[in-house]
Amino acid sequence: MSEPSDMEAQLRPLMLKALDGDAFAYRSLLEELRRHLKIYFARRLSPSLAANGDDLVQETLMAIHTRKETYDRSQPFTAWLHAIARYKLIDHFRRSKLRMTLPLEDDAAIFASDDSEAVSARMDVDTVLATIPARPAELIRQTKLEGASVAEAAARAGMSETAAKVAIHRGLKSLAARFGGKSDG
The missing domain is CATH 1.10.1740.10 (RNA polymerase sigma factor, region 2, helix turn helix motif)
Structure with a gap:
């Protein structure tokens, strides 16, 4: 098969x-x-x-x-x-x-x-990340799901590490507000 x-x-x-x-x-x-x-x-x-x-x-x-x-x-x-x-x-x-x-x-x-089950979970994550702007969603995906460092994700996105950290933080905060979780991660 x-x-x-x-x-x-x-x-x-x-x-x-x-x-x-x-x-x-x-x-x-x-x-x-x-x-x-x-x-x-x-x-x-x-x-x-x-x-x-x-x-x-x-x-x-x-x-x-x-x-x-x-x-x-x-x-x-x-x-x-x-x-x-x-x-x-x-x-x-x-x-x-x-x-x-x-x-x-x-x-x-x-x-x-x-x-x-893995595909279903991936679809759930994609659905949740689709509720925020594309750039923070991609940065969150790279750093929180794929294990990239903030520096690596920032370089791929063509932005400074500080800007990437801010975008990730705001994206997580937005997800937490929308889905009731905590955004301290």
Whole structure:
């Protein structure tokens, strides 16, 4: 199976073309999704429930088909896809009154390819940072999230270190006022 970023690079353009009315791209997307979802559910279902995997693939493909217009073109496609698949799996477990258990040594394979939580968190951070001007948002991203020093971020932005510190402080203060946190960081 492809790495998550490779999968995003492969699937997102197909989804965008499909949304624009390209029937061939849509058929290609559904075929790729069918393959991906089959693996996705096989990793999450016990061998005794593996027969349910095909049903879950079909349910997920139907949900994608009926809700495709809700996909936000500016967001990663695989996060949207995995959210739908995860909800279909949860619904299945609820209907079956099952709880998934698995030996601890097998957990790496289950969680290794599902990057939806990280993507979701990144989308949340992007949404929050979009509420302040671009320059302070980028400085905050570089210094607080990516680990750059204030001097490095200031140099990239073409500003003095003092100006960068002020912009970061004001940006954090604005976020704190908007979202109720503290701005002393």
